[in-house]
Amino acid sequence: MKFHLGQKTCGYKDKEYAYLRNKTHGIEMIQKLLDEHITPNHPEYEHCCHLLNEYAQRGTIESLLTLYTLETPFYHQLHYTINPLAFPLFMHLPDLQARYFQGTSYRGVKMTREEIREYHWALNNRNKVISTGKFASTSIDRHVAEKFASNKSSSTNKISVLLAFHFPKPCDTAIILGKVPEQQLPCISNYEDEQEILVGPRTFFKVTGMETMKVNGGQVIYLENIFGHRQSILSTIGFFCKIELKSQLQLRTKTSELKNNDFQVVNRLVIDIHADRR
Numbered sequence: 662m663k664f665h666l667g668q669k670t671c672g673y674k675d676k677e678y679a680y681l682r683n684k685t686h687g688i689e690m691i692q693k694l695l696d697e698h699i700t701p702n703h704p705e706y707e708h709c710c711h712l713l714n715e716y717a718q719r720g721t722i723e724s725l726l727t728l729y730t731l732e733t734p735f736y737h738q739l740h741y742t743i744n745p746l747a748f749p750l751f752m753h754l755p756d757l758q759a760r761y762f763q764g765t766s767y768r769g770v771k772m773t774r775e776e777i778r779e780y781h782w783a784l785n786n787r788n789k790v791i792s793t794g795k796f797a798s799t800s801i802d803r804h805v806a807e808k809f810a811s812n813k814s815s816s817t818n819k820i821s822v823l824l825a826f827h828f829p830k831p832c833d834t835a836i837i838l839g840k841v842p843e844q845q846l847p848c849i850s851n852y853e854d855e856q857e858i859l860v861g862p863r864t865f866f867k868v869t870g871m872e873t874m875k876v877n878g879g880q881v882i883y884l885e886n887i888f889g890h891r892q893s894i895l896s897t898i899g900f901f902c903k904i905e906l907k908s909q910l911q912l913r914t915k916t917s918e919l920k921n922n923d924f925q926v927v928n929r930l931v932i933d934i935h936a937d938r939r
Contacts, residue, residue: 684717684720687748688716688717690745691735691745694735695709695710695713698737698738699735703733705731705732705733712728713725713728722749722753722756723757723849725749726836726838726850726859727849729746729796729859730852730857739795739796743795743862747796747861751861755833758833759844760837760846761831761835761837762831762832762835762837763828763829763831765825765827766858766860767799767800767803767806767807767824768797768800768823769805769808769822769823770822771820771822772819772822773818773819774820777822779791780868781871784868784871790866790867790887791865791867792865793861793862793864793866796860797859797860798857799858799860800855800856800857800858801856802855802856805854805855805856806824807823811877820878820879821877821879821880822882823879823882824882824884825882825883826860826886827885827886829885829886830886830888832886835861835864836858836861838850838857838858839853839856839857840853866884866885867885869883869884870882870883
């Protein structure tokens with residue numbers, strides 16, 4: 662199932678679409694993050710710049726995905742602004758078709774009981790869906806995710822949660838970062854042993870079950886990818902793209918008000934799976 666972020670699909674005006682398709686702007690956004698948050702003194706700075714230059718010269722989105730997996734402040738900055746990676750990724754999703762994931766992957770996080778109640782709400786309201794609000798690193802290996810779930814938290818009111826993401830069909834916003842032997846594709850993650858699956862923002866799921874872990878009293882939350890909300894995904898991506906476009910073009914729009922309106926429209930459909938990967 663291919664994903665195309667087209668002008669007609671998302672309702673862009675000519676000027677907006679041309680701006681979004683401007684590869685140079687995307688590269689500049691990432692370079693700015695590298696310069697401001699990694700800085701030339703960081704041991705990975707040159708490696709990061711090399712990967713960005715590789716993308717600039719060859720158009721290989723895999724280079725940016727490798728950059729994402731490095732343990733640098735760039736990864737952490739994507740918790741605050743997803744656009745520098747989301748824009749080029751969504752444009753290049755058809756190029757990653759051989760890496761679309763089908764199966765089950767896991768993510769270990771810490772959540773408050775209030776956050777867990779959101780999932781209970783979604784489970785009890787079967788006509789509702791939830792969405793990842795940011796990039797979410799997951800693993801095919803359940804034990805890897807369980808280790809992250811068991812990590813100590815600085816907050817005493819958070820408990821261990823294991824999220825089980827089931828993708829019944831190949832999903833174009835769930836990308837295999839490890840090796841794909843049948844396609845002879847190499848690992849593009851800096852952490853090959855984690856068997857990472859990157860789940861993109863605005864990937865939609867239904868909560869299909871919840872249970873308590875026998876070992877530590879934590880929660881297991883089962884989610885199944887939903888394909889019937891493709892238009893919702895496109896419109897939501899379009900929403901965030903337009904916020905970025907208006908900001909960069911210096912239009913007089915209050916971004917904070919737009920964000921609030923977005924959450925009012927989707928009600929309680931968007932849940933950020935936001936805990937650190939490492």
